[in-house]
Amino acid sequence: MQFWIIQSLNSLALGGVLFLLASGFSLIFGLMRLANLAHGALFMVGAYIGANLLRKYAFIDLWMAALLSGLMVAAAGGLLERLVLRRLATNPLGQVLVTLGVSFIIADACLMVWGGDPIPVPTPSYLRRPLFVVGFAFPAYRVVVVGIAIATAIGLYLLLERTRLGAMIRAGVDDMDMARAVGIPVSKLFTAVFCLGAGIAGAAGVLAGPILSAYPGLDADMLPLALIVVILGGIGSLVGAFVGSFIIGFIYTFGTALVPDLAYVILFLPMIFIIAYSPQGLFGRMAT
Amino acid sequence: MSRIAAVLALLAMATIPLVAGEFYINLATQILIAAVFALSLNLLVGYGGLTSLGHASFLGFSAYACAWFSTRMGLGPTASVPIAILATTLMAAFFGLIALRATGLGFLMITLALSQVLWGLAYRWVGVTNGDNGMSGITRPEPFGISLASAGNYFWFTLVVSTIAFAMMTMFVSSAFGSSLQGTRDQPLRMAALGHNVWLVRWLTFVYAGFWAGVAGILYIYYHKYIHPTSLSISSSAEGLLSVIAGGAGTLSGPIAGAALLVLLKNYASAYVERWNMLLGFIFVLIVLVIPEGIVPGTRRLLGRLRRGDK
Known part of the structure; x- marks a missing residue:
């Protein structure tokens, strides 16, 4: 019994981390029709920046580190979009290849700067105590991560559905040419959305730090999970990313715990069924 | 004309072991293996317009299967090689069923996800x-x-083996089937309206490309006599894709030139710089930004311009 409850909680925590990663990917894809393969690398560089901020400056706590790291990664994402991706606006395949190249550069740069040893991200001291719920001890931090993911989901939902900026983004997703024609600055939106997606990924890297820590290869571990989440949930759909993240969180956690050798295969089964049934994913609207 | 050139090039290559030292012979072998792999990927990327980011799955799976059947089951090469290639082709048939539910970026992401599963x-x-x-x-x-x-x-x-592979793949793309494949790349709707089964054309190409990548995997495993999970990794798939795009997707000789460039760079550059992955990343960005059409078509265009200038 305890096994199932603890693993369920771990699944929720992983689902939360996956949502933070996949929502940005999905957002960027939805508006820009760009599969950002550097997303895992941005997550990893965020984790490294956060881990080093925490190590060097005593006055910075985890939340501040996540915020700073998110801002830095957002700025780097903005530069990438402005300087490189923009030139390839008419060449979607070229854009994907460039983000792949950039992910190699970032991953190797992280290895060069921070070495091959994992850097732990300490859990804030007041969240180290276990949380007792119906007699079972849960690591409190994991509950907080799920909370942050849900808060982010609500925040993104409100941003997209209730603000002027969100209305412009939705218009751009639905019909980009028409959005331009009615005077929406689609080009500026691209930069804004790319910064936002990259920033969430960077902050997510720090927030996932106490669970995953920062290590070389983190990007290659996380990117396929994010890809499966968005393929499953439907590319460009926020609800799909949310549902998909928790499905994958559960399957991956239980798969690793029960059949560690075949966790990756189990992960891929739901993807086969969903794609065979509906190629757009669970909540996707468009067939690409 | 080009046929004579091909025969001459082949003869010149056949003399390499007679004149060159072991290091250069091995380098040439590596180039040939990378070329077979790039050529098979080119069928999808260049002629089918289907950019796969998981093609190393087939090379790696075939190599692993061959190694497993020979070392664990004690089978001789006459059994393990056909079994490995057959298993790889069947896997390509299955992966094709899943990946070809989508095209474009969706196809790319699914092939990537599938290859990551194998890598894991x-x-x-x-x-x-x-x-x-x-x-x-x-x-x-x-x-x-x-x-x-x-x-x-x-x-x-x-x-x-690679000459046979090159000839078979050349015949494939210059056949009527190859023309319909290029039709599905350029005008899938019109091809469907003309009565072609677009999905079937793509799927058969996917399986055929998987088969030749499997052959490359056999050459790979017997060359290295060793296989590691990195052969299935995304950077392995990306190297193949970069060979195709750097050389010129949708040309017959482009992927060979691209594979040669990449193998030479990897061997020589890694003697000077430790950071091969970073270099690979920079080459990727540079090629896409500067010569997106590839080296072979780019040079051809340049030569054509020079010739016109002479008149």
């Missing part, structure tokens, strides 16, 4: 794949009693 499996399923230690202990076969242990003999063997 090779790492985690230690009981079968020996995990991070990789599989070794494979000995080269002796077809018709000829030992392939020396670098020169293995080069000749690779040259024969």
